[in-house]
Amino acid sequence: ALFSFNIIVVVTLLLCLLLLSNENNAISASIVKSKSKMRLSRIALSAILSAAVFATTVVVDASHVVSGTEARLPMSLTTVIQDLEAEGASYVTTAAFLTSKSVRKSEGSKLLRSLFGVSGDGDHDDEVEYGTTTAFGKKLADSPEAEGDDDDEGGSGVAIACPSCTSPKRGATASEVTSTVVACGGTVVYVADMVDLGRGEGLFDYFGPALERLLAMRTMALDIEEESEGAVRHRPSTLIVVFNGVTDEREMASARKVWEGAASQMLRAIIQPPGHKEATRLEDVFDRIEYLSAAERDVDMHLCPAGGRVSAPGSPASRDPVEVSRSVSEVVNAGLVEDLGPMVEMAAKVPVKQKCPRLTNPLDLAAARLLGPLARRALAECLDTVRSATGDDGATLVPEFGALCDAAIRRALDSLDDAAGARLKRSPIAKRIRADLKENLYSETGDLHEAQVSALREAAFASFRGRLNKLRISPNLPSQMGGAADESLAEFATAVKKLRVPRATSCGSWTTNADQISSLRRRMSEHNAERLRAARASGQFKPVPRKGVTVGMHWLLPKPFGNDYRQEPHLTHAADDLVYVPVDGITDVSGNEIRSGDWRRGVVPAPSSGEMIYLK
Numbered sequence: 001a002l003f004s005f006n007i008i009v010v011v012t013l014l015l016c017l018l019l020l021s022n023e024n025n026a027i028s029a030s031i032v033k034s035k036s037k038m039r040l041s042r043i044a045l046s047a048i049l050s051a052a053v054f055a056t057t058v059v060v061d062a063s064h065v066v067s068g069t070e071a072r073l074p075m076s077l078t079t080v081i082q083d084l085e086a087e088g089a090s091y092v093t094t095a096a097f098l099t100s101k102s103v104r105k106s107e108g109s110k111l112l113r114s115l116f117g118v119s120g121d122g123d124h125d126d127e128v129e130y131g132t133t134t135a136f137g138k139k140l141a142d143s144p145e146a147e148g149d150d151d152d153e154g155g156s157g158v159a160i161a162c163p164s165c166t167s168p169k170r171g172a173t174a175s176e177v178t179s180t181v182v183a184c185g186g187t188v189v190y191v192a193d194m195v196d197l198g199r200g201e202g203l204f205d206y207f208g209p210a211l212e213r214l215l216a217m218r219t220m221a222l223d224i225e226e227e228s229e230g231a232v233r234h235r236p237s238t239l240i241v242v243f244n245g246v247t248d249e250r251e252m253a254s255a256r257k258v259w260e261g262a263a264s265q266m267l268r269a270i271i272q273p274p275g276h277k278e279a280t281r282l283e284d285v286f287d288r289i290e291y292l293s294a295a296e297r298d299v300d301m302h303l304c305p306a307g308g309r310v311s312a313p314g315s316p317a318s319r320d321p322v323e324v325s326r327s328v329s330e331v332v333n334a335g336l337v338e339d340l341g342p343m344v345e346m347a348a349k350v351p352v353k354q355k356c357p358r359l360t361n362p363l364d365l366a367a368a369r370l371l372g373p374l375a376r377r378a379l380a381e382c383l384d385t386v387r388s389a390t391g392d393d394g395a396t397l398v399p400e401f402g403a404l405c406d407a408a409i410r411r412a413l414d415s416l417d418d419a420a421g422a423r424l425k426r427s428p429i430a431k432r433i434r435a436d437l438k439e440n441l442y443s444e445t446g447d448l449h450e451a452q453v454s455a456l457r458e459a460a461f462a463s464f465r466g467r468l469n470k471l472r473i474s475p476n477l478p479s480q481m482g483g484a485a486d487e488s489l490a491e492f493a494t495a496v497k498k499l500r501v502p503r504a505t506s507c508g509s510w511t512t513n514a515d516q517i518s519s520l521r522r523r524m525s526e527h528n529a530e531r532l533r534a535a536r537a538s539g540q541f542k543p544v545p546r547k548g549v550t551v552g553m554h555w556l557l558p559k560p561f562g563n564d565y566r567q568e569p570h571l572t573h574a575a576d577d578l579v580y581v582p583v584d585g586i587t588d589v590s591g592n593e594i595r596s597g598d599w600r601r602g603v604v605p606a607p608s609s610g611e612m613i614y615l616k
Contacts, residue, residue: 063298065118066157068127068136073163073176074183077328080137080159081321087139089157091318094184095238095303097162098177098210101202102193103244105131105166111191112162115242115299131164131171138300156318158300160189165206174209174364181210182217183331186237186286187303191294194245197258204266209368211285212270219273235327236305236316239286244294256291271372367420367430374419375437378412383444385411394451397459401452401499405445409501412441445501446510452499453516456492464488464524468531475544478532485524493517 067083069076081092097116099108109130112118116138118128128136139157161180164171172180181188188210196202243255263282272278279285287305305316385408390396398404416434417425424430467484471477496513535541 063117063141064122064139065124065128066137066139067124068129068133070132070134073134073161073172074180074328074331076135077159077161077180077183078325080135081325081328084137084139084157084159085321087137087157089139089155089321091156092159092321092324093156093187093300093303093318094159094161094324095187095189095300096177096181096184096210097160097189097191098181098207099165099191100193100196100207101165101205102195103166103191105164107244108164108166108191111242111244111294115189115294115296116158116160117298117300130162131166133162134172135159135161140300158303159324160300174206177206178210178213179331182213183328185235185327186214187239187305188237189240189242189299189303191242191244192255192259194243194255197243197255197262200262203259203262208266208270211267211279212272212368215279215285216271216273219276222276236287237285238303238305239282239289240299240302241289241291242294242296242299243291246293252291252293259291269370269373271368274376364427364429367424367427367433371416371420371424371430371433374416375433378415379437379440379444382408382412382441386445386448390448390452394448395455397452397455399495399498401449402501403498405449405501409438409441409445413438442501442510449499449501449510453496453511456495456499457516457520460488460492460495460520461523461527463491465527468528473535473540475542477535477541478528478543481528481531485521485528488524489517489521492520 066087067080069079071079077094081094084092097112099111103111112130113120113125113128116128118125118138120126124136127133137157137159140155161184163177163180165177188207190207192203241256241259243252243259246252246255260282264280267279267281267285277284282289290302292299292302386405387394389398389404390401413434416437420430420434464484467488468481471480471484474480493513496516500510500513532541536543
């Protein structure tokens with residue numbers, strides 16, 4: 001339309017020049033005719049100026065590319081948004097341009113330029129090249145609804161992210177593509193090639209993980225808002241599916257049917273956040289879906305979720321440039337470009353302890369989509385098997401709990417290995433999922449193990465108290481109570497070993513058997529001490545009286561502790577030693593001897609006695 005108008009302006013200028021030329025040739029005509037020609041000249045000049053001003057206005061108001069960038073996504077969107085704001089755009093709409101696997105680079109470049117109206121005549125149109133340009137901004141012409149609207153200050157623009165989906169080695173990685181879709185709020189222009197539709201492969205190598213990440217981020221935002229008791233609704237999104245190779249309406253309807261069936265199958269295979277409504281159709285993910293052919297032009301005008309033009313006032317897709325830039329920064333700051341840590345941690349039962357490898361090839365994507373749901377199912381089946389014997393709270397004591405858990409854990413890991421096969425086992429994502437499953441299995445069964453040990457501890461303590469109740473109060477009661485504690489501890493140590501799973505300490509947070517035995521021993525000792533104090537306070541228990549111990553030396557013994565080698569250094573190495581008789585070196589004194597006073601004779605014998613201590 002702009003080209004046709006320019007032709008009309010040129011023709012008008014030529015006609016006006018022709019009129020001026022005729023006026024110069026007829027300069028010698030009559031005065032009346034001369035005045036008429038001069039009036040006509042003024043009219044022609046006014047027409048020229050009006051046409052020039054109008055043409056300039058049309059050129060300025062037409063949609064045009066503002067800038068393009070080759071920086072890494074999704075950070076490069078910020079640069080494009082800033083250029084649009086500098087161009088005067090008050091509102092910005094973001095979208096991601098993705099293609100299926102069979103779309104070649106040259107074909108993708110042609111589709112990118114044709115679908116978004118990049119003709120090549122603009123000053124920055126050469127900056128848009130698929131495979132090289134990662135994002136570009138386009139200032140939109142004012143819509144008819146916006147004419148005369150005082151609230152529309154500077155118009156609107158679109159920021160298009162176009163990561164290359166041709167090859168993970170030469171193009172963008174899956175992590176960059178998925179994070180870009182999240183940064184764009186879920187608005188996607190997707191080119192589905194008829195070759196991929198026919199063979200059922202290559203459609204969702206990047207689009208599937210992108211939807212998986214988008215659903216997870218929406219769930220995280222929803223949970224945060226629910227904790228703060230605020231109302232939240234995700235950013236409105238639009239999906240435009242462009243069928244490459246469709247020529248008529250019949251082929252369009254057939255391609256749409258195949259696409260919807262493949263998309264439903266993909267949604268059942270991806271990892272979706274637990275505890276929320278599962279998305280089974282694309283309508284559950286996007287607010288608006290539109291199907292177009294590759295011959296469509298100005299696709300950017302169809303991005304509004306409400307069905308209108310994105311340049312119209314009040315479009316739900318249009319946001320303030322500062323708000324859009326903040327959304328991109330949040331994705332980058334969350335670390336979603338490099339790893340899957342936040343997503344895995346949200347779905348896992350335990351915190352993630354290592355960074356998740358980057359998704360760089362379709363093998364990793366297939367491992368994430370296939371093994372993720374299988375791992376969660378294997379964990380649930382393992383816990384159901386164990387809880388069927390121990391109860392939901394794990395309080396029912398199972399003597400062979402360790403063997404039961406070991407068999408259930410092995411079965412869960414074997415089922416995941418069988419599903420992965422020899423090919424997927426080589427993927428870093430598959431190794432990570434298996435490691436997380438193993439960690440979760442030991443962690444969850446570890447909680448049940450604690451409940452089992454607690455039940456066994458109570459049973460052992462009850463057996464110990466039963467042994468104490470059978471004891472008779474006597475002077476030997478402390479030693480008998482200690483023997484009862486030792487017997488109960490021995491039985492507990494034997495039984496607690498059967499509750500443990502081999503290698504549990506290295507794979508989970510299970511407490512050791514020594515810690516469990518030590519805890520029970522301390523509890524039994526405290527109970528014995530309390531029972532003895534109670535028996536002694538009531539007068540039922542009297543301990544055996546202690547024997548007195550007295551040390552005496554005869555005053556006539558000059559050197560009771562041997563020679564003083566400081567006075568006789570020559571006897572330092574002599575063979576002298578002290579000899580004590582009787583042989584045991586102990587003299588017992590009975591209670592009667594202590595009361596009668598004869599005990600001194602046993603401690604300090606007479607000097608003439610042969611039992612005195614002397615120096616040899």
